[in-house]
Amino acid sequence: MNDLNVIPVLLLILLGVVLGGMAVMVTLVLHWRRRGVFLGSQAGVSSLQFFPSFHPPHVVFQHRPAAWLAIRSRNLDAVQVALGLNNPRPCSWIEGIVREQKFFIAPAVNGWIIVVGSGLPDASDDVDVTFRFLLDLSRKLGQVQYFAANRVLGHHAWARVEAGRVVRAYAWAGQTLWNQGVKTRAELELGLKCFRYFEGPGRMSFGQTDVIALNTEKVPLLAARWSLDPASIDERLLVRSHGIAEAP
Numbered sequence: 171m172n173d174l175n176v177i178p179v180l181l182l183i184l185l186g187v188v189l190g191g192m193a194v195m196v197t198l199v200l201h202w203r204r205r206g207v208f209l210g211s212q213a214g215v216s217s218l219q220f221f222p223s224f225h226p227p228h229v230v231f232q233h234r235p236a237a238w239l240a241i242r243s244r245n246l247d248a249v250q251v252a253l254g255l256n257n258p259r260p261c262s263w264i265e266g267i268v269r270e271q272k273f274f275i276a277p278a279v280n281g282w283i284i285v286v287g288s289g290l291p292d293a294s295d296d297v298d299v300t301f302r303f304l305l306d307l308s309r310k311l312g313q314v315q316y317f318a319a320n321r322v323l324g325h326h327a328w329a330r331v332e333a334g335r336v337v338r339a340y341a342w343a344g345q346t347l348w349n350q351g352v353k354t355r356a357e358l359e360l361g362l363k364c365f366r367y368f369e370g371p372g373r374m375s376f377g378q379t380d381v382i383a384l385n386t387e388k389v390p391l392l393a394a395r396w397s398l399d400p401a402s403i404d405e406r407l408l409v410r411s412h413g414i415a416e417a418p
Contacts, residue, residue: 234390235267236320237292239285240397242313244278249285250414252310261415272418277411282398288418293318293327294343300327301336301348309334315397319389324382326389330354330396340364342385356395360388 241249250258253273266274266286273287291300293316300316308314308331316329318341327341327348338351346365353364363381365371371381390399 234319234399234401235286237286237290237316237318238393238400239283239290239307240315240317240393241283241285241307241311242281242397243283243311244281246275246277246283246414248311249275249283252307253285253289255414255416258414258416260412262412266413266415270418272416273414275414277413279398279403284398284400284403286400287416289416290316293329293341293347294320294323294325297341297347300329300341301339304329304331305334305336308332315393317389317393319386321383321386324386326382326386328389328392328396342382345370354396356392360391360395362388362392 243249253275255273255275261271261274263276266276271287272289273285276284276286291303293300304314304316313330313332315331316327316339318325318327320326323343325343327339329339329341329348330337330351331339336350338354338357339348340346340350340357340362341348342365346367346369349364349367353362357364362385363371390401393399394402
């Protein structure tokens with residue numbers, strides 16, 4: 171093969187390499203855009219800060235917390251004082267959710283402040299501690315709502331407390347731990363099953379609906395009716411917002 175014949179072959183090879191590289195880059199960009207966070211960001215910072223044209227919603231609470239509070243307030247400082255944070259510090263949404271915190275007080279959204287963290291009580295462990303915690307917080311802040319859902323165990327709970335008074339509460343962990351107040355309209359419309367004390371679903375037959383699993387799955391829907399479902403929050407509203415955190 172002479173030099174004149176080699177040149178077109180080399181050009182074709184070069185063109186193939188260029189087109190192949192472009193295809194790889196397009197695939198990576200689409201992959202990163204679907205994930206919502208660029209892999210090159212090692213500090214856990216949202217890609218929105220570097221690429222504002224990308225706006226994937228619901229990145230912050232993509233994995234809904236197992237338990238959270240919804241507090242009717244816009245005053246983060248008041249919530250901080252009521253929770254008694256010892257070493258509070260400003261904290262971004264991403265850091266507040268990704269890193270383990272004793273408490274993370276999120277910025278207010280539509281008049282509600284979401285609180286998550288290991289410092290929240292677990293009704294399935296000790297419902298009395300949960301009861302006292304919510305009453306004390308409500309006396310200081312007004313309306314406080316509590317939600318918990320463990321899909322693995324089927325444990326679930328919800329409570330609405332206003333001015334130190336339980337308006338409605340229900341908790342299940344293998345048995346009814348707490349059932350107080352009149353069932354709300356939202357619970358009725360969602361078809362939530364709330365067993366009386368010492369009552370249970372009984373033995374399930376083949377094809378029967380698992381009411382415990384359904385209750386657990388519907389906790390976020392109830393939260394959305396009562397106040398706010400954390401997973402429904404759009405990160406585009408929160409890129410520049412900071413909350414308050416206390417490390418464990």
